[in-house]
Amino acid sequence: MPVxxxxxxxxxxxxxxxNLDAHLLTGGTDMMVEVNFNHRHPETxxxxxxxxxxxxxxxxxNARVVHIGSSVPYATMEHGELAKALPALAEAARTVGSPQIRAAGSLGGNLGTCSPAGDSLPVLSALDAIVHLQSEKATRSLSFAEFMVGPKRNSRQPDEIITGVTIPLTNGWQGYAKVGVRNAMVISVASVCLAIHDGKVRVALGSVGPTIIRCSESEAWINSVGLENVDHAIAQEFGAKVRAESRPIDDHRSTAEYRRHAVGVLAARLLLRGVQK
Ligand SMILES: Cc1cc2nc3c(=O)[nH]c(=O)nc-3n(C[C@H](O)[C@H](O)[C@H](O)COP(=O)(O)OP(=O)(O)OC[C@H]3O[C@@H](n4cnc5c(N)ncnc54)[C@H](O)[C@@H]3O)c2cc1C
Structure with missing residues (x-):
């Protein structure tokens, strides 16, 4: 097999x-698992x-954006300047696998796999990230919603490589929370990223639908209520609205009912953390 x-x-x-049939490899933390399980047989x-x-x-x-190349490992996002600029991404990065996985795994690979459970993906969605793709002849930049089109499906063309993402900085609080079957080394069964920019809330959900879900109705509702009015009752109502926008299924990791409940709880907690109540 040529590499x-x-x-x-x-x-x-x-x-x-x-070599349009070639398999792209960055950290290999998804791809080598598939090869080991005989689910993938790369020839090149x-x-x-x-x-x-x-x-x-x-x-x-100056432009108030962060650019992260597709091979930058999670370990780089967990601490330091990147973590200060993008705290929600740092929180998500810290939840990925083990230190070994975080030393190798990348945003390029998370986007390439495009699982609804990918931990970076709700963050990229809530932060309005742009995904950059490059072929021999052209460059394309897509919003996250244009990029992820289904479970493990994205709009990358066979001749394109994901080169990186551009993430606008927010001027308000941002955070990420995830529920799994245990506390570490776990794929999420429900996850939420909440970010505040110019006093407006944005929320994206992972593992509760075929793609990452941006909760536009919940966002519109909480933004009409106003962040200055958020208290525990409003946060609960917000959680209920987020729950209603989720579209989970039962699978080997969890039930739809538990996932729906979990995103509501996580969203309410993140909102209260965001307004510090
Ligand atoms: C033990 C273990 C625990 C894990 N825990 C988590 C977890 O908690 N959360 C989580 O989200 N994930 C987890 N994962 C999955 C994996 O670590 C992540 O999805 C990671 O981001 C994959 O990055 P990678 O660089 O290793 O990708 P690779 O395995 O190299 O590639 C993954 C896919 O993306 C494609 N690809 C890679 N780079 C590019 C590129 N630049 N352009 C286009 N396509 C590309 C590949 O062809 C492949 O299809 C875990 C994996 C393991 C083995």
Whole structure:
């Protein structure tokens, strides 16, 4: 099995354009599990970890955005400047797998797999992130909602590589919370990201629908109520509205009923944390 290891973006996109069936590999924490379980049989692999453009991140304080390359590992997002700029992403990153998984796993891989349980995905949705894709000939930038189109389905074309994401900074509180069957090393059974920008709330849910769900009705309701009026009763009502926007299913990890309940509880708690009550 040929494994190409390009050392530039141009080389990576050129290799992909001539090997459209090649499997892209970043940290391998999803892909190697599939190979080990015999669910995936790559004939050609393009390993992206050595592409410098994908390893970079920066905070542009003037444009008020953060750019994170697709190969930057979760470990880099957990602490330091990135965590200060994007606390919700840091919280989500800290919940991913184990230190070993966080040293290898990346946003490129989470977006590539596009599971509704991917921990970075509700954060990217709530923060209105833009996903960047590059082929040999063209560049595309998509909103998160345009990118994720179904469970484990995204709008990446076969000749495109996810190069990174651009995440606008918020000027208010942001946080992420997840429920799993235990406290560590666990795929979420329900997750919520809540962010406040210009006094307006944004909420996105993971693991309770075929894609990440942006709760536009709950957002509109709480924003009409006003953050200054949030108390425990309002937070409970907000949780009920979020619950109503979830579309969970029963599966081996949990029941739809528990997931619906959990996102309501998490959303109410995050709202209270956001307004510090
Ligand atoms: C023990 C364990 C625990 C885990 N726990 C969690 C968890 O708590 N939360 C969570 O969200 N995930 C978890 N995962 C899943 C995995 O770690 C994450 O999804 C991670 O983000 C994958 O990143 P990666 O770089 O390893 O992806 P890879 O395995 O390299 O790739 C994953 C998919 O994305 C594609 N891909 C990779 N890079 C690109 C790119 N640049 N452009 C286009 N496509 C690309 C690949 O072709 C593949 O289809 C866990 C995995 C394991 C093994």
């Amino acid at each position: 190409f290891i390009p050392s530039s973006l141009a080389e990576a996109t050129q290799l992909l354009s001539t 692999v393009i390993a992206l970890r050595k592409v410098p453009e994908f390893q970079q991140w920066n905070i542009d304080s």
